[in-house]
Amino acid sequence: xxxxxxxxxxxxxxxxxxxxxxxxxxxxxxxxxxxxxxxxxxxxxxxxxxxxxxxxxxxxxxxxxxxxxxxxxxxxxxxxxxxxxxxxxx
Numbered sequence: 883x884x885x886x887x888x889x890x891x892x893x894x895x896x897x898x899x900x901x902x903x904x905x906x907x908x909x910x911x912x913x914x915x916x917x918x919x920x921x922x923x924x925x926x927x928x929x930x931x932x933x934x935x936x937x938x939x940x941x942x943x944x945x946x947x948x949x950x951x952x953x954x955x956x957x958x959x960x961x962x963x964x965x966x967x968x969x970x971x972x
Contacts, residue, residue: 883931885938889946890915892938894931903931905939905957907950914949914972917957936960940967 883894893904902923907915917939922931936957943950949972952958961968 885935887938887942889942892935892942894926894935902926903935905932905935905954907939907943910951914951915943916951916953918953920954920956932956933960937964937967940964940970943970 886893886895890908891904891906893901896902903926904919904921905917906919907917910916917936920932920935922935948970950970951972952961961971
Protein backbone atom coordinates (compact mmCIF):
# COMPACT_ATOMS: atom_id res chain seq x y z
CA UNK A 883 0.00 0.00 0.00
CA UNK A 884 1.30 3.38 -0.99
CA UNK A 885 1.27 6.20 1.53
CA UNK A 886 0.40 9.46 -0.19
CA UNK A 887 1.93 12.57 1.37
CA UNK A 888 0.75 16.18 1.29
CA UNK A 889 1.79 19.13 3.45
CA UNK A 890 -1.02 18.51 5.94
CA UNK A 891 -2.09 14.88 5.53
CA UNK A 892 -0.70 11.42 4.86
CA UNK A 893 -3.11 8.77 3.65
CA UNK A 894 -3.81 5.49 1.91
CA UNK A 895 -6.46 4.98 -0.75
CA UNK A 896 -8.31 1.88 -1.84
CA UNK A 897 -8.78 0.88 -5.48
CA UNK A 898 -11.78 3.22 -5.75
CA UNK A 899 -9.52 6.16 -4.67
CA UNK A 900 -11.32 6.47 -1.33
CA UNK A 901 -9.21 7.39 1.69
CA UNK A 902 -9.21 4.37 3.98
CA UNK A 903 -6.53 5.46 6.44
CA UNK A 904 -5.04 8.86 7.25
CA UNK A 905 -3.31 11.21 9.66
CA UNK A 906 -4.12 14.91 9.45
CA UNK A 907 -1.96 17.77 10.70
CA UNK A 908 -3.33 21.22 9.80
CA UNK A 909 -1.32 24.41 10.34
CA UNK A 910 -1.69 26.36 13.55
CA UNK A 911 0.71 29.09 12.42
CA UNK A 912 3.66 29.48 10.02
CA UNK A 913 5.89 27.15 12.03
CA UNK A 914 3.48 24.77 13.76
CA UNK A 915 1.03 22.04 12.83
CA UNK A 916 -1.34 20.12 15.05
CA UNK A 917 -1.57 16.36 14.61
CA UNK A 918 -5.28 16.15 15.24
CA UNK A 919 -6.68 12.95 13.77
CA UNK A 920 -5.73 9.37 12.92
CA UNK A 921 -8.13 7.03 11.16
CA UNK A 922 -7.71 3.47 9.90
CA UNK A 923 -10.57 1.56 8.27
CA UNK A 924 -11.60 -1.61 10.12
CA UNK A 925 -10.35 -3.74 7.22
CA UNK A 926 -6.78 -2.52 7.88
CA UNK A 927 -6.68 -2.55 11.66
CA UNK A 928 -4.01 -4.67 13.32
CA UNK A 929 -1.57 -4.23 10.40
CA UNK A 930 0.47 -1.36 11.93
CA UNK A 931 -0.97 1.04 9.34
CA UNK A 932 -1.53 3.80 11.91
CA UNK A 933 2.09 3.55 13.03
CA UNK A 934 3.33 3.66 9.43
CA UNK A 935 1.17 6.71 8.74
CA UNK A 936 2.42 8.46 11.87
CA UNK A 937 6.02 7.80 10.84
CA UNK A 938 5.24 9.28 7.41
CA UNK A 939 3.60 12.32 9.04
CA UNK A 940 6.69 12.76 11.19
CA UNK A 941 8.88 12.76 8.07
CA UNK A 942 6.70 15.33 6.27
CA UNK A 943 6.65 17.65 9.29
CA UNK A 944 10.41 17.33 9.80
CA UNK A 945 11.20 17.87 6.10
CA UNK A 946 9.06 21.02 6.15
CA UNK A 947 11.02 22.23 9.22
CA UNK A 948 7.83 22.53 11.26
CA UNK A 949 7.02 21.76 14.89
CA UNK A 950 3.95 19.84 16.00
CA UNK A 951 1.47 19.84 18.83
CA UNK A 952 -0.67 16.79 19.52
CA UNK A 953 -4.41 16.64 20.10
CA UNK A 954 -4.89 13.11 18.72
CA UNK A 955 -4.72 10.42 21.41
CA UNK A 956 -3.06 7.94 19.05
CA UNK A 957 -0.39 10.52 18.13
CA UNK A 958 0.35 11.07 21.83
CA UNK A 959 0.72 7.32 22.32
CA UNK A 960 2.92 6.95 19.22
CA UNK A 961 5.28 9.77 20.22
CA UNK A 962 5.52 8.39 23.77
CA UNK A 963 6.74 5.13 22.21
CA UNK A 964 9.09 6.83 19.73
CA UNK A 965 11.26 9.23 21.75
CA UNK A 966 13.67 9.49 18.82
CA UNK A 967 10.93 11.37 16.93
CA UNK A 968 10.09 13.88 19.65
CA UNK A 969 12.43 16.46 18.11
CA UNK A 970 9.51 17.92 16.16
CA UNK A 971 7.27 18.38 19.22
CA UNK A 972 6.65 21.87 20.46
